[in-house]
Amino acid sequence: MMGGMLADVIDYLLCPVCRGDLTLGGGAVRCASGHSFDVARQGYVSLLTGSGVPGTADTPAMVAAREAFLGAGHYASLAGRLRELVADRTGGGGVVLDAGAGTGHYLARALGPRDTGIALDISKHALKRAARAHPRVGAVVADIWRPLPLRDACADVVLDVFAPRNGPEFARVLRPGGTLIVVTPTPGHLAPLVETLGLLSVDESKGRRVEEALGAHFAETGHLVEESEMTLGHQAVETVVGMGPSAWHTDPAKLRADISRLPEPIGVKMSCRISLFRKIT
Ligand SMILES: [Zn+2]
Numbered sequence: 426m427m428g429g430m431l432a433d434v435i436d437y438l439l440c441p442v443c444r445g446d447l448t449l450g451g452g453a454v455r456c457a458s459g460h461s462f463d464v465a466r467q468g469y470v471s472l473l474t475g476s477g478v479p480g481t482a483d484t485p486a487m488v489a490a491r492e493a494f495l496g497a498g499h500y501a502s503l504a505g506r507l508r509e510l511v512a513d514r515t516g517g518g519g520v521v522l523d524a525g526a527g528t529g530h531y532l533a534r535a536l537g538p539r540d541t542g543i544a545l546d547i548s549k550h551a552l553k554r555a556a557r558a559h560p561r562v563g564a565v566v567a568d569i570w571r572p573l574p575l576r577d578a579c580a581d582v583v584l585d586v587f588a589p590r591n592g593p594e595f596a597r598v599l600r601p602g603g604t605l606i607v608v609t610p611t612p613g614h615l616a617p618l619v620e621t622l623g624l625l626s627v628d629e630s631k632g633r634r635v636e637e638a639l640g641a642h643f644a645e646t647g648h649l650v651e652e653s654e655m656t657l658g659h660q661a662v663e664t665v666v667g668m669g670p671s672a673w674h675t676d677p678a679k680l681r682a683d684i685s686r687l688p689e690p691i692g693v694k695m696s697c698r699i700s701l702f703r704k705i706t
Contacts, residue, residue, distance in 0.1 A: 430468055430556060434543050434563030437520065437579040441472045441567070468556035469564035471549060472574040483548040487667060488528060492554055494664040495530040500695060502653045503586075504534040507606065510699070511535040511582050514604050519581030522598060524569050525588020529555030529562055532584065536561060543580070545569065573598055582606060587668070587697075590635065596642035596704050605643055605702040609635055611650060613696040618662060622683050635700065643702035652696045659684050662691065 435449045440456035447454050454462045454470050464470045483491075511521055517537030526532050526544035528551050536542050542562040544555040549566050556564035567574055569589045578600040585595070586608040595605055618624065636645060657665065662684050 430560065431464060431470060431563045431565075433541050433561050434520075434565075437543060437576050438472070438563075438565065439574050439576055441474045441572075441574040465549070465553070465556075467553040469549065469552040469566060471566035473547075473566050473568060483527075483550050485550045488548065488550045488554065490664040491551075491668055492528045492530070494661055494668070495528070497661070499655045499657070499661070499665070500530075500653075503608065503651050503695070503697060503699075504531055506649070506651050506699060507531055507535045507584065507586070507608075508537075510604075510606055510701070511540070511584070512537050515540050515581050520579060521582045521584060522575070522580040523584040523586070524573075524591070524595065525585060526555050526564075527551045527586075527588075529558030529564065531586050532562060533559035535584065543575070545573065545575075569594075578603075584608075590638050592639040592642040595639070599704055601704065601706060603704065604646075605639070605704075607635060607639075607700045607702065609698050609700070611696040611698050613652075613694055615665065616694045616696075618666065618691075618693055621687065622666065622680065624666065639702060642705060644705055646701050646703050648698055648700040650696065650698050652694065655693045655695055656690045657693050658690050659687065662687065662693070665693070 431449055435447055438447045440447055440460050442460045443456060443458045445456040445458055447456050452464050462470050462472055515537055518539035520541050521536060522543045523532035524545050526546050529544045532542045532544055536559055542559060544562050544564045545567045546552050547568055552564040552566055555562060569591050573594045575598045577597055580598050581600055581603050583595050583599050583605045599605060
């Protein structure tokens with residue numbers, strides 16, 4: 426069990442210290458220079474370096490709530506669309522990197538019969554689940570904002586679902602002709618919760634800012650909007666608000682009180698933009 430899934434992706438990984446090749450054995454991942462990283466009992470490996478403790482790492486309770494929410498199928502239409510888009514690009518036999526993969530929910534559902542998945546996330550709590558989400562997903566703790574512990578041109582598809590975007594690194598790890606798929610919320614996402622709970626709405630210019638952040642390295646080749654209507658209880662409302670941008674996070678006690686005054690169940694809109702990019706070479 427230990428490292429079984431990492432075996433599928435070890436050839437794509439690099440030592441985060443010296444950028445050397447890595448091998449897997451004896452419950453650890455090692456480079457020729459002697460840098461060693463233990464494989465966790467749950468099957469993921471942390472290739473984070475340095476002493477900085479990531480401030481954005483999720484708690485186990487947050488991760489469990491999100492997995493329950495996603496497992497209930499509220500975002501199933503988005504997952505289905507991503508699967509189609511990935512299959513069109515890998516033909517069912519490629520390497521798919523999910524940057525900010527969380528529990529691996531979307532990656533596990535996007536993989537075709539011979540695809541291999543690499544789940545990167547800063548949260549080890551989320552990756553414990555990602556490592557078990559699919560038999561061909563390798564889960565690696567890494568900071569999306571730093572150089573990724575991955576080889577040049579190793580991925581056929583890079584997925585970024587509601588996650589940070591590192592344009593230069595996404596371009597480096599994507600193979601020529603590969604596709605970057607970015608999912609962002611539209612201004613209509615989670616209506617009417619944004620208004621009734623006084624959350625910060627998604628900036629109208631967000632789509633443009635995504636392009637600006639990626640612009641030097643990527644060109645958009647197309648986009649589509651995926652929408653569905655969700656019927657949510659109060660617990661699910663609390664979870665989906667917690668899954669949003671950090672700007673949405675308000676005082677938890679006040680948020681819970683505000684949610685308790687909503688109708689239950691309540692109809693909530695899921696609305697996101699799926700943008701496709703190719704590398705500028
Ligand atoms: Zn090394």
